[in-house]
Amino acid sequence: MRLLVIGGVAAGLSAAARARRIDPGLEILVLEKGQTISYGACGLPYYVEDRVHSADELIVYTPEYFRKERNISVRTGAAVVEIAHARREVTLENGERIHYDRLVIATGARPACGAIAGADQPHVFRLNTLDDGIRLKRYLVEKKPGRAVVIGGGFIGLEAVDALRRNGLAVTLFGASQHLLRREDAELTSALVAHLQRFGVKTHLGAPVRTIAPDRVDDTPCDLVLIGTGLLPNAEIAFAAGVQKGRTGAIQVDDRMQTNLGGVYAAGDCAETFHLVTGRPAWIPLGTTANKMGRVAGANAAGVRERFGGVVGTCVLSVFGLGIGMSGLSASEARREGFSPVSARIEARAKARYFGGRSTTVELTADQKTGRLLGGVVTGEQGVAGRINVIAAALHHGMAVDEFERLDLAYAPPFSTVWDPLLIAAQQLLRQL
Amino acid sequence: MRLLVIGGVAAGLSAAARARRIDPGLEILVLEKGQTISYGACGLPYYVEDRVHSADELIVYTPEYFRKERNISVRTGAAVVEIAHARREVTLENGERIHYDRLVIATGARPACGAIAGADQPHVFRLNTLDDGIRLKRYLVEKKPGRAVVIGGGFIGLEAVDALRRNGLAVTLFGASQHLLRREDAELTSALVAHLQRFGVKTHLGAPVRTIAPDRVDDTPCDLVLIGTGLLPNAEIAFAAGVQKGRTGAIQVDDRMQTNLGGVYAAGDCAETFHLVTGRPAWIPLGTTANKMGRVAGANAAGVRERFGGVVGTCVLSVFGLGIGMSGLSASEARREGFSPVSARIEARAKARYFGGRSTTVELTADQKTGRLLGGVVTGEQGVAGRINVIAAALHHGMAVDEFERLDLAYAPPFSTVWDPLLIAAQQLLRQL
Numbered sequence: 016m017r018l019l020v021i022g023g024v025a026a027g028l029s030a031a032a033r034a035r036r037i038d039p040g041l042e043i044l045v046l047e048k049g050q051t052i053s054y055g056a057c058g059l060p061y062y063v064e065d066r067v068h069s070a071d072e073l074i075v076y077t078p079e080y081f082r083k084e085r086n087i088s089v090r091t092g093a094a095v096v097e098i099a100h101a102r103r104e105v106t107l108e109n110g111e112r113i114h115y116d117r118l119v120i121a122t123g124a125r126p127a128c129g130a131i132a133g134a135d136q137p138h139v140f141r142l143n144t145l146d147d148g149i150r151l152k153r154y155l156v157e158k159k160p161g162r163a164v165v166i167g168g169g170f171i172g173l174e175a176v177d178a179l180r181r182n183g184l185a186v187t188l189f190g191a192s193q194h195l196l197r198r199e200d201a202e203l204t205s206a207l208v209a210h211l212q213r214f215g216v217k218t219h220l221g222a223p224v225r226t227i228a229p230d231r232v233d234d235t236p237c238d239l240v241l242i243g244t245g246l247l248p249n250a251e252i253a254f255a256a257g258v259q260k261g262r263t264g265a266i267q268v269d270d271r272m273q274t275n276l277g278g279v280y281a282a283g284d285c286a287e288t289f290h291l292v293t294g295r296p297a298w299i300p301l302g303t304t305a306n307k308m309g310r311v312a313g314a315n316a317a318g319v320r321e322r323f324g325g326v327v328g329t330c331v332l333s334v335f336g337l338g339i340g341m342s343g344l345s346a347s348e349a350r351r352e353g354f355s356p357v358s359a360r361i362e363a364r365a366k367a368r369y370f371g372g373r374s375t376t377v378e379l380t381a382d383q384k385t386g387r388l389l390g391g392v393v394t395g396e397q398g399v400a401g402r403i404n405v406i407a408a409a410l411h412h413g414m415a416v417d418e419f420e421r422l423d424l425a426y427a428p429p430f431s432t433v434w435d436p437l438l439i440a441a442q443q444l445l446r447q448l
Numbered sequence: 449m450r451l452l453v454i455g456g457v458a459a460g461l462s463a464a465a466r467a468r469r470i471d472p473g474l475e476i477l478v479l480e481k482g483q484t485i486s487y488g489a490c491g492l493p494y495y496v497e498d499r500v501h502s503a504d505e506l507i508v509y510t511p512e513y514f515r516k517e518r519n520i521s522v523r524t525g526a527a528v529v530e531i532a533h534a535r536r537e538v539t540l541e542n543g544e545r546i547h548y549d550r551l552v553i554a555t556g557a558r559p560a561c562g563a564i565a566g567a568d569q570p571h572v573f574r575l576n577t578l579d580d581g582i583r584l585k586r587y588l589v590e591k592k593p594g595r596a597v598v599i600g601g602g603f604i605g606l607e608a609v610d611a612l613r614r615n616g617l618a619v620t621l622f623g624a625s626q627h628l629l630r631r632e633d634a635e636l637t638s639a640l641v642a643h644l645q646r647f648g649v650k651t652h653l654g655a656p657v658r659t660i661a662p663d664r665v666d667d668t669p670c671d672l673v674l675i676g677t678g679l680l681p682n683a684e685i686a687f688a689a690g691v692q693k694g695r696t697g698a699i700q701v702d703d704r705m706q707t708n709l710g711g712v713y714a715a716g717d718c719a720e721t722f723h724l725v726t727g728r729p730a731w732i733p734l735g736t737t738a739n740k741m742g743r744v745a746g747a748n749a750a751g752v753r754e755r756f757g758g759v760v761g762t763c764v765l766s767v768f769g770l771g772i773g774m775s776g777l778s779a780s781e782a783r784r785e786g787f788s789p790v791s792a793r794i795e796a797r798a799k800a801r802y803f804g805g806r807s808t809t810v811e812l813t814a815d816q817k818t819g820r821l822l823g824g825v826v827t828g829e830q831g832v833a834g835r836i837n838v839i840a841a842a843l844h845h846g847m848a849v850d851e852f853e854r855l856d857l858a859y860a861p862p863f864s865t866v867w868d869p870l871l872i873a874a875q876q877l878l879r880q881l
């Protein structure tokens with residue numbers, strides 16, 4: 016009995032490791048098209064920044080580790096070009112065919128930058144894979160570029176802006192929409208734009224880039240361009256094999272990560288997840304989710320029924336020391352999903368003044384009809400991850416705002432204020448419901 | 449219609465302010481026996497430490513503020529000695545009688561140090577009220593004591609140890625039980641003892657103090673003694689008036705903060721709260737809870753039905769930079785309450801190594817029979833409050849460990865690890881269930 020896993024990063028290796036833990040006798044083979052497996056892609060911006068000095072530091076496990084310690088075979092440089100499910104076979108680029116009994120597809124996502132002309136020049140980069148990071152860092156060291164343009168105001172774009180600026184480059188950010196972080200939230204965007212400005216970053220929003228010239232983007236001269244315009248699921252070989260595409264464009268799976276094909280599972284950035292707030296499938300490619308989906312896929316592929324608990328869309332990033340945490344739906348997303356959203360935003364001290372407490376912003380959104388909490392945003396320099404995680408836990412449970420407002424949260428002056436900013440925001444929102 | 453509030457700190461003033469917001473026409477009078485109202489008692493250790501330089505900085509509002517801005521009368525130095533509920537009257541120390549229509553009792557708690565001989569000497573202190581803090585700080589400044597003994601290994605005791613040590617004093621801590629923080633948790637206690645030792649603090653546990661000599665406690669010479677041996681509810685005048693005592697020894701209230709006497713409410717440290725994990729009344733005197741109970745008492749006293757959501761026993765403190773957050777029940781408490789507790793404790797990095805991530809410890813306890821989460825402890829130097837608050841939100845909802853393990857928590861290297869320590873602990877605990 017052979018479990019074949021396509022993809023050797025987060026989801027694929029989580030699946031393989033989980034399957035091995037469940038079934039010591041299973042034959043497990045992981046195929047990775049790149050030269051490296053098991054790296055923390057979320058650390059790439061910090062490798063570019065040079066906070067992480069060597070790319071090796073981002074690698075968690077080697078193929079040798081998996082072979083020796085987990086009895087899992089890993090082949091790198093093994094790109095699958097076709098899945099022939101009727102024969103239970105995949106074909107590699109070199110024509111080699113490999114049989115499977117169970118298959119986990121964990122082919123990830125890739126940058127969506129098809130429409131930009133000039134994207135294949137040597138001074139144009141992405142930041143999706145470890146190889147992308149190594150190529151960019153080598154360019155920074157060897158060419159010492161002075162001016163960068165970053166295209167895309169999402170997570171990767173903003174983290175890259177931070178990393179490049181800290182390398183001393185002049186940085187200009189181009190965003191196709193009027194909003195940063197793909198969130199229709201004028202206040203969040205303007206706060207972020209002002210923050211970027213304080214660190215000397217120029218921002219052009221509502222400015223989609225069509226062409227990258229050798230020495231400029233639009234009127235901005237530059238020696239380096241980074242494209243962070245979003246991702247697309249890497250699922251073409253799956254769809255060609257008859258795997259069902261979901262409404263989001265990623266692979267459709269059930270809560271056991273099973274596709275429509277018997278014995279074929281999908282997990283990670285190539286597959287859909289289930290959004291607990293909307294009650295519908297969503298495509299939210301993130302490392303945390305990929306690991307969790309991978310575990311579930313591996314368990315089920317090894318014969319144990321486990322289900323994926325769904326996501327609430329929690330994420331966090333840091334831009335020049337400002338933390339931005341988001342969970343659930345924004346007001347505009349909520350409206351599109353048929354809710355009647357009401358939001359309240361408050362600003363309060365993150366902890367006692369005499370412990371250096373700085374201002375933090377909490378926005379909560381709830382459904383007018385049911386009083387249910389739908390989402391939240393926390394920004395600030397202190398306590399952002401902890402507070403967005405409390406919102407995430409509440410969303411996971413479909414908590415109403417009046418319950419949220421009663422939460423028994425911890426207080427001591429080094430950590431918080433007697434009314435935690437989360438509770439102040441909930442009180443404010445309750446007045447509007 | 450007059451609402452009379454006895455007590456002008458957290459619960460009393462929350463009640464008064466909430467009642468005023470609901471009913472602009474109500475006559476509201478607050479009686480405070482001390483000279484100061486509305487101070488943050490949780491900040492007292494930091495005033496002793498001298499991080500807070502002036503006691504005024506701990507005062508949030510003055511009587512004048514309440515009079516002018518809220519139309520709430522406040523009398524300080526007004527100690528109530530008797531409640532005559534049949535006549536709807538209270539009697540002050542000076543014999544004056546004051547009528548009420550509705551009454552909120554928010555008389556707080558006091559240090560429980562009755563059994564210690566010599567506790568009334570001039571070099572012996574408590575740290576319960578602002579006056580206690582002022583007296584202690586004056587002694588530190590004027591007498592420049594070099595050696596302190598702190599009696600009591602609870603919150604106040606440990607925060608006082610930290611504050612006194614940072615003032616340069618040699619500090620010895622005496623605890624009556626074998627455990628610190630009133631928690632039967634040998635690992636937590638030994639970690640704390642080792643931490644205290646690193647900062648030069650000597651610890652004697654299982655060493656109840658019976659007598660304070662003028663120059664020593666037991667064999668430890670000292671110039672200053674601080675008693676932090678726990679609290680007792682200040683509820684004698686309430687009980688004398690026929691207010692029902694609960695099984696915990698504090699005032700029994702329903703979820704609207706109403707006592708057994710019509711129109712008489714109680715809130716804050718003098719009253720019981722409802723523990724959502726045990727489903728039973730509990731006495732957990734804390735500022736956060738006092739404020740929330742006060743609001744509910746004030747709302748109901750002003751004629752609006754509001755209910756208190758209960759607590760899960762969340763608290764946090766910092767001792768020499770080590771954060772300790774606790775929520776829910778310890779294993780031994782759980783056993784006493786009839787659960788079959790199972791615990792798992794893990795140690796993991798609080799965030800990415802390259803963001804200076806230090807070790808954090810998470811312990812989760814669940815009920816073997818139902819899989820329900822019963823409590824947790826988080827210790828470490830980073831992210832402690834945020835993580836204990838996630839546990840608190842889960843406990844509020846009676847979440848099972850397998851659900852907790854699926855929480856969609858935020859990840860980025862500056863904030864966390866891809867598997868948050870909370871989720872690692874939950875995975876560990878699930879293996880034992």
